Amino acid sequence: MSDIDADAETSAEADTDLDSDADFAPDADVEFDASDVPDADTNINAGINVEFDPVRPYTESEIIMTTVRIVTPFVLTYGLYLTFHGANSPGGGFQGGALVGVVVLMLAFAFGIQPTREWVGSGLMSGLASGGVLVFVGVGLGTLALGGTFLEYGLYEPFVGSDATKWGMEAIEIGGVSAIVSGVIMGLFFLTAAGYDSEGGDEA
Amino acid sequence: MSVVGFALAAFVLITAGATAMLRDTLAVIIVFAAYSLGMALLYTLLLAPDVGITEAAIGAGVTTILLLVTITKTTRPAAEEIFAGINWPAATVSAGLAAVLLAIIGSIPAGNFLGGTTPVTGAAGTPGEGVTGHYLASAYQQTGVHNSVTAVLASYRGFDTFGEAVVVFAAGVAVVLVLHQGDFI
Numbered sequence: 001m002s003d004i005d006a007d008a009e010t011s012a013e014a015d016t017d018l019d020s021d022a023d024f025a026p027d028a029d030v031e032f033d034a035s036d037v038p039d040a041d042t043n044i045n046a047g048i049n050v051e052f053d054p055v056r057p058y059t060e061s062e063i064i065m066t067t068v069r070i071v072t073p074f075v076l077t078y079g080l081y082l083t084f085h086g087a088n089s090p091g092g093g094f095q096g097g098a099l100v101g102v103v104v105l106m107l108a109f110a111f112g113i114q115p116t117r118e119w120v121g122s123g124l125m126s127g128l129a130s131g132g133v134l135v136f137v138g139v140g141l142g143t144l145a146l147g148g149t150f151l152e153y154g155l156y157e158p159f160v161g162s163d164a165t166k167w168g169m170e171a172i173e174i175g176g177v178s179a180i181v182s183g184v185i186m187g188l189f190f191l192t193a194a195g196y197d198s199e200g201g202d203e204a
Numbered sequence: 205m206s207v208v209g210f211a212l213a214a215f216v217l218i219t220a221g222a223t224a225m226l227r228d229t230l231a232v233i234i235v236f237a238a239y240s241l242g243m244a245l246l247y248t249l250l251l252a253p254d255v256g257i258t259e260a261a262i263g264a265g266v267t268t269i270l271l272l273v274t275i276t277k278t279t280r281p282a283a284e285e286i287f288a289g290i291n292w293p294a295a296t297v298s299a300g301l302a303a304v305l306l307a308i309i310g311s312i313p314a315g316n317f318l319g320g321t322t323p324v325t326g327a328a329g330t331p332g333e334g335v336t337g338h339y340l341a342s343a344y345q346q347t348g349v350h351n352s353v354t355a356v357l358a359s360y361r362g363f364d365t366f367g368e369a370v371v372v373f374a375a376g377v378a379v380v381l382v383l384h385q386g387d388f389i
Contacts (some may be wrong), residue, residue: 082257088350092357098261105269122387125386133373135364151362169358172365180369182224182325185266192273197384 016193017035062108074104083178087170093177101185113193120186128183136176139168209249227288231282233271242266283346283386 076099083096108116137153146155153168160167226232238265247256274354344354357365380387 001226063341087351087354088263088352090353091257092254092351092354095254095257095261098258098266102261102265102269109269126387127372129376133370136369140362140366152365153360163348165346165359169347169349169354169362172362173354173358176367180373184372187272187376188270188379189266189382191379191385192270193384194385195277 042125044098060112065110070107072103072106072170075099075106081101083174087174088167093173096180097178097181097184100180101189105189106192107136108189117193120190125183125187128179129187130183132176132181132183133178133180136172139171139176206249209246212242212246212249215362217248225287225290227285230272231274233268233275234269237268240267254351300350 078095079099079102081096082099083093086092086096089115104116104120107119139153141150143152143155144150148155151168151172153165156164156168216239219235219242222235223232225240240259244256244260244264247253247259279386339356339360340352341362343352344350347355347359349355349359
């Protein structure tokens with residue numbers, strides 16, 4: 001057993017009562033025997049766990065929590081502003097979506113990854129990412145269906161008026177790009193924090 | 205470029221060198237975030253606010269957080285030396301690339317950089333006069349949006365942006381598969 005594996009399992013055992021993460025089956029924790037690991041090794045790992053806990057890389061800090069509590073509303077507002085005002089000022093769906101995603105990352109840093117993950121829920125993230133692609137594809141294929149070329153916004157004029165090009169661009173920036181980017185950024189963060197799951201995933 | 209510009213360029217060069225040379229991973233990540241912030245300010249100073257915002261949000265923000273979360277999953281070897289040794293083959297390749305880039309930049313008239321009145325790319329007599337000038341001249345009239353960057357991204361080059369957005373989506377799906385997770389938990 002390598003040091004890293006032992007490290008992960010030791011901390012999983014220590015956190016069993018706090019951690020509702022189902023990645024670590026309870027019986028796996030019971031089976032793990034600390035005496036497998038030489039004493040000196042255990043001590044070294046225990047020392048590392050204080051600083052870098054692979055399962056819950058989180059230290060409750062009043063400073064970080066207060067800062068995030070104050071800053072978050074402004075970051076979220078600025079992200080939405082960049083998204084919705086990107087057509088007429090610097091910014092756009094990509095930048096705005098990134099900032100909206102960062103809000104969730106900041107919350108996770110301040111209040112713990114696991115509670116934030118449960119609060120956000122996987123449905124929101126995969127919904128944003130795949131919904132964004134569907135909106136983008138839908139707008140593009142809609143113009144094809146109307147007899148034009150991909151994303152030829154002008155063809156929507158009978159439905160939305162003479163500003164069809166502008167509204168089409170807003171639709172793919174707000175409903176498409178920004179949704180994809182915010183969903184994927186949140187997802188990447190929680191995925192990286194969760195790490196490799198040797199038990200999970202669909203068997204190919 | 206102004207004094208501020210040259211100071212920022214020096215800051216970016218120093219932090220880039222430190223990122224390559226420092227031995228401690230945590231220090232590298234922090235210096236790399238500072239590098240991205242310097243680049244973001246430099247982009248803004250060079251009148252590319254869209255790129256600047258992206259660099260600040262993605263480079264200084266998201267990348268730093270993802271790297272930090274990643275190194276919490278590794279052990280941190282006790283570093284005796286502050287700087288790593290120079291990898292000479294890699295340094296030679298990097299120097300060659302830098303020489304090529306400098307040669308290309310050197311072929312652009314120096315007035316474009318040092319005169320303080322950087323001509324907008326696409327203006328008469330600069331590279332890209334044809335297509336860039338067309339976008340700048342007719343973006344508002346043709347698309348109805350004031351930000352010509354958005355006009356190019358979402359309208360003139362909408363299909364490219366579609367590919368780009370799908371690449372981001374595919375990256376998320378790829379990480380789900382690689383990490384054997386069932387979903388974005």
